[in-house]
Amino acid sequence: MFETISYETRGKTAWITLNRPDKLNAFNAVMHKEMAAAIKEAGKDDSVRALVITGAGRAFCSGQDLSESPEGADYSDILRKGYNPMIKAIVGMEKPVICAVNGVAAGAGMSLALACDFRIASEKASFIEAFIHVGLVPDAGSLYFLPRLVGHAKAMELAVLGDKVNAAQAKEFGLVNKLVSEEDFVMEVETFAEKLAHMPTKAIGLIKRYLNKSWESDLNEVLEFEAQAQKIAGESHDHQEGLAAFLEKRKPSYTGK
Numbered sequence: 311m312f313e314t315i316s317y318e319t320r321g322k323t324a325w326i327t328l329n330r331p332d333k334l335n336a337f338n339a340v341m342h343k344e345m346a347a348a349i350k351e352a353g354k355d356d357s358v359r360a361l362v363i364t365g366a367g368r369a370f371c372s373g374q375d376l377s378e379s380p381e382g383a384d385y386s387d388i389l390r391k392g393y394n395p396m397i398k399a400i401v402g403m404e405k406p407v408i409c410a411v412n413g414v415a416a417g418a419g420m421s422l423a424l425a426c427d428f429r430i431a432s433e434k435a436s437f438i439e440a441f442i443h444v445g446l447v448p449d450a451g452s453l454y455f456l457p458r459l460v461g462h463a464k465a466m467e468l469a470v471l472g473d474k475v476n477a478a479q480a481k482e483f484g485l486v487n488k489l490v491s492e493e494d495f496v497m498e499v500e501t502f503a504e505k506l507a508h509m510p511t512k513a514i515g516l517i518k519r520y521l522n523k524s525w526e527s528d529l530n531e532v533l534e535f536e537a538q539a540q541k542i543a544g545e546s547h548d549h550q551e552g553l554a555a556f557l558e559k560r561k562p563s564y565t566g567k
């Protein structure tokens with residue numbers, strides 16, 4: 311169905327695998343279109359309650375395909391039509407999105423990883439704000455997510471120097487949630503994603519929506535967001551199930567509704 315990515319469901323989790331390994335899964339125009347379609351599919355399929363994004367081969371993603379940039383191309387066009395909608399679709403998806411960082415994440419590949427809700431890194435993973443090495447500035451959301459994850463000073467250092475951050479450093483700096491061995495990587499990602507996919511999806515979506523809004527809001531606004539979110543969550547089937555399971559001293563079985 312797709313040429314540059316693969317899309318499959320495993321249990322209640324959808325998996326998107328960037329699949330141009332000879333180019334370290336660099337983005338080209340086709341991949342932008344296919345990512346948009348795959349993310350949309352994962353968002354609208356009610357049986358999918360978590361999304362994993364990973365890469366085929368030894369890399370996660372090396373960012374924009376530098377061998378396909380047409381001379382005189384308007385980069386803002388590529389961002390506005392390709393990367394920006396993709397980043398917004400990930401952030402706007404009211405389901406957990408996990409980036410399984412199997413290898414190097416460079417340039418916009420790093421930005422893609424940072425836009426996800428969780429990052430699980432293999433010990434082979436690394437992160438490079440590679441833009442500066444080709445005279446560019448971080449894009450596709452890096453200037454937004456990077457300082458929020460690592461703080462302003464570290465963000466400045468990583469963006470300006472473009473040094474490679476290895477997996478252990480990424481964990482230390484707060485770029486990744488979990489660091490796992492290469493051999494356990496897929497199993498760890500599957501287990502984590504399926505765990506999330508069996509949780510109260512509506513509540514997770516609300517947490518995601520309002521945590522993201524909290525950065526641009528004052529306390530009064532956040533208190534009101536919480537009240538609105540709690541009304542919606544409080545009327546959900548999963549809340550009823552959670553309460554019943556607690557009172558009946560059994561494990562809850564959430565449906566995401």
Ligand code: T3D
Pocket residue numbers: 332333334336372373374375376377379385388389414416417418419438440441443444446449
């Ligand atoms: O342009 C616009 O539209 C504006 C938007 C920009 C967004 C961006 O993402 S700009 C930043 C683009 N990305 C980069 O600058 C990273 C370029 N790649 C690298 O620096 C290195 O490849 C890595 C550090 C990621 C990995 O290094 P290494 O030594 O492990 O692998 P390698 O040998 O450099 O790469 C392996 C192959 O992949 C190689 O091809 P070959 O020689 O085997 O035929 C290499 O050319 C290719 N490759 C790697 N990255 C890209 C790529 N080909 C096209 N585009 C790439 N980004």
